Structure formats: structure tokens, C-alpha cells
Amino acid sequence: MKSYSIFNKSCYGLPELKKNSIDSLITDPPYGISFQNNHWDKNLPDKKIWKDAIRCLKPGAFGAVFSSVRLMHHLMLDLENCGFIIRDVMFWSYLNGMPKSRDVALDIDKELGVESKKTGEYKYVQGYKKDGAPSYTINKNTKHKREPSSTLGVHYKGSGLGLKPAYEPIILVQKPVAKNYSVAQNVIHYGTGALNIENTRIPYEKGEGKVGHNPHPKGRVASNLIRTDAFNDGYDKFFLVPKVRQHAEEFNNHPTLKPVELMHHLVKLLTWEDQHILDPFMGSGSTGIAALELKRNFTGYETDKDYFKIASRRLEETSSKIKIREQKT
Ligand SMILES: C[S@@+](CC[C@H](N)C(=O)[O-])C[C@H]1O[C@@H](n2cnc3c(N)ncnc32)[C@H](O)[C@@H]1O
CATH class of the missing domain: 3.40.50.150 (Vaccinia Virus protein VP39)
Known part of the structure; x- marks a missing residue:
């Protein structure tokens, strides 16, 4: 041994x-x-x-x-x-x-003060230790699926910043x-x-x-x-x-x-x-x-x-x- x-x-x-x-x-x-x-x-x-x-x-x-x-x-x-x-x-x-790209089209809606369309919901589960916390936090959030609403947002639909690793x-x-x-x-x-x-x-x-x-x-x-x-x-x-x-x-x-x-x-x-x-x-x-x-x-x-x-x-x-x-x- x-x-x-x-x-x-x-x-x-x-x-x-x-x-x-x-x-x-x-x-x-x-x-x-x-x-x-x-x-x-x-x-x-x-x-x-x-x-x-x-x-x-x-x-x-x-x-x-x-x-x-x-x-x-x-x-x-x-x-x-x-x-x-x-x-x-x-x-x-x-x-x-998991690709973790931002949805730039939704950011454009926000920048223009237009509310993006809600098209559904999904569950998001994440475990982490933030700022030296003594134990694990598990977040189980319900998030909205969204689509862009503004004309420019729709033009840039699907644009992002990252590839799938x-x-x-x-x-x-x-x-x-x-x-x-x-x-x-x-x-x-x-x-x-x-x-x-x-x-x-x-x-x-x-x-x-x-x-x-x-x-x-x-x-x-x-x-x-x-x-x-x-x-x-x-x-x-x-x-x-x-x-x-x-x-x-x-x-x-x-x-x-x-x-x-x-x-x-x-x-x-x-x-x-x-x-x-x-x-x-x-x-x-x-x-x-x-x-x-x-x-x-x-x-x-x-x-x-x-x-x-x-x-x-x-x-x-x-x-x-x-x-x-x-x-x-
Ligand atoms: C990427 S993880 C390693 C995961 C590991 N490969 C496994 O299979 O579980 C890196 C680890 O380094 C620890 N760590 C960070 N800074 C350290 C340090 N100065 N000395 C010892 N461990 C440290 C972190 O707490 C973390 O658990």
C-alpha cells in the first residue's frame, strides 16, 4: 500500500x-x-x-x-x-x-427600454460557494424564456459572445x-x-x-x-x-x-x-x-x-x- x-x-x-x-x-x-x-x-x-x-x-x-x-x-x-x-x-x-453566451438581442431591448417577449419558463439549478461562504448554496430558480421585441433586437436575434465549449x-x-x-x-x-x-x-x-x-x-x-x-x-x-x-x-x-x-x-x-x-x-x-x-x-x-x-x-x-x-x- x-x-x-x-x-x-x-x-x-x-x-x-x-x-x-x-x-x-x-x-x-x-x-x-x-x-x-x-x-x-x-x-x-x-x-x-x-x-x-x-x-x-x-x-x-x-x-x-x-x-x-x-x-x-x-x-x-x-x-x-x-x-x-x-x-x-x-x-x-x-x-x-454548456454555451454561456449573453443574448445580445435581449440586451438591445433593455438598452432601448423595450420589454422583451416572455415565451415560456425553465428551471435553473446552480450550486456555488460565494465570497468564502462556509457551505454550498443551491439556487433553484424559475427563469423566463424570452425573445427580443424591438426592431433592432429582432434584427440581432440569436447574436451572442461565446462558443459552446x-x-x-x-x-x-x-x-x-x-x-x-x-x-x-x-x-x-x-x-x-x-x-x-x-x-x-x-x-x-x-x-x-x-x-x-x-x-x-x-x-x-x-x-x-x-x-x-x-x-x-x-x-x-x-x-x-x-x-x-x-x-x-x-x-x-x-x-x-x-x-x-x-x-x-x-x-x-x-x-x-x-x-x-x-x-x-x-x-x-x-x-x-x-x-x-x-x-x-x-x-x-x-x-x-x-x-x-x-x-x-x-x-x-x-x-x-x-x-x-x-x-x-
Ligand atoms: C479546480 S479545483 C480542483 C478540483 C479537483 N480536480 C477535483 O476533482 O475535485 C481547485 C481547488 O483548489 C482549491 N484552492 C484554491 N486556492 C488554494 C490554495 N492556495 N491552496 C490549496 N488549495 C487551494 C480550491 O478550494 C478548489 O477546491
Whole structure:
């Protein structure tokens, strides 16, 4: 059984972690977009956390940092300015993103002092923690469906500001290998410096012709596109992971919960068994669960006491399941 340590406090400084002691950084930090009005998502993390991470990571260690389409350029610069090499950007694609565009035609009606037409009603359910509130608020509002009434509003009917989101970027970074070391020397010395390609190959579909001069029996190298839905037309070449839904009333109500299967993929790609993974923004602990299930050690930080409770419970359940499994074998 691998070990884990989790802290209900801010990650800044990472004082519990020694220099050059961690094999990988896998994290889903605040995106800085106030997602669903959550106070902790107002700003991107202060870049000092990336300097702290560089201190704790072993030379050559890889990291995967989730981000948002709108602010990934800032986060990438912060990571680079703090010493990381940007290796790639993976796209986690899905079909059920919600477009959140404003209805500009209704805004035009308002601006002109004309009341828009009411055409029906719908229920709007939203869970969030506003301004550091101690517990979750669940809003269940009835809202009106509306159509523009003014002549200009009708002309601009259907105009908006945003597209339907269909991917989240995951920035793949690396701490440079040790000075004057080749990649091989770095891997021999620290066990870091390479991706675990072998562990994440995408098997060929039944009947599919193998590609290349020397096809690998386990399948293709994993791509930088990950999908949540089964597509036709050759999309079976990409790693498939179903999206999880947040259920406000249920045990895990974290609004940006990541699927454990997605975290499995990243853990398998970035590390080997027995290595140690850090998530400074662990939320409800999905990275930690994937780490333990795949025989890696884990350290996580979370400031919010409710999310921390959820993470500790999920990690305890995972470790008990693993202990029972190990006792049986
Ligand atoms: C995007 S969420 C992570 C969700 C996680 N991937 C999951 O599956 O549950 C980011 C988390 O970082 C936490 N956070 C924000 N600032 C923090 C800090 N300085 N130290 C530790 N955690 C922090 C927030 O409370 C939030 O739960």
C-alpha cells in the first residue's frame, strides 16, 4: 500500500516537501474565471506556487496542469517564467459543454427600454460557494424564456459572445533535467525525465490495420487529444474517458470534479509505480485516488474545509479497498 499525506491549508510554500523529492505535479488549479461564482476561482494562482513546485520536483519531472481556454496563455507564461519547459498542451474534449453566451438581442431591448417577449419558463439549478461562504448554496430558480421585441433586437436575434465549449486544455510541463546530465543520465539518477508512453498506449480496434513500419503490439502512442464520447470516423485512436457530472445534493459536490479515469491516464503517462505525485489544489481528491489505485504515493493540499473532508473520505475509502485487495492476494 502506497502512502498519502493531505493538508487542509494553503499550498503556498509547500513547507512539508523537501527539495528534489517529488516525481510529478498533477493538478487542476483555479482557472481565474469565477466558474459558477465560486470565490476560490476568481484569480489564477499566484505564480509563486510554480516556483515552490520547481523546488520540490526532481530534475526532469513532468507535470500536467489543467487550465481554461481563456486564461491558459497567462498560466503558461507563469509556468515558463518560473522555470518549467512547456512540452505540449493536451486537449480533453467533450460534447456536453454548456454555451454561456449573453443574448445580445435581449440586451438591445433593455438598452432601448423595450420589454422583451416572455415565451415560456425553465428551471435553473446552480450550486456555488460565494465570497468564502462556509457551505454550498443551491439556487433553484424559475427563469423566463424570452425573445427580443424591438426592431433592432429582432434584427440581432440569436447574436451572442461565446462558443459552446468542447475542450479543456491540460498543459504538459517539465522541470529541466539536471545540469550537464543527458536525459538517460537524469532518468538513471532520479527516475524522472521521460513520459511513460508504454503504459498509456491506445489499443488498436478489432480488425483495424496496424500503422507504421513496425507497429507496436500494445497499440498507438497516446495523443494530445483525450475524448469523453465515442466518436466514429477514426476517433477511436484517442483515449476515451466519460465525463462525470457534479450532483449538488450528493456526497461529492465539487463543481469542477475531474473523472478519476482521466486522472488515471495522466498518472500512468507521467509516472511509474512507487513514485510520488503532488497536487497543490486537490479539491475533492481525484488525483490522489488515481495515484493510490495505481500504486503511487500522493501529497495534496486543499484550503476549503468541506472539499478537504470529501477528499479525505474518498482517499480513506480507496486505501481501505486497496488494503482488503492486498490482504486477499
Ligand atoms: C479546480 S479545483 C480542483 C478540483 C479537483 N480536480 C477535483 O476533482 O475535485 C481547485 C481547488 O483548489 C482549491 N484552492 C484554491 N486556492 C488554494 C490554495 N492556495 N491552496 C490549496 N488549495 C487551494 C480550491 O478550494 C478548489 O477546491
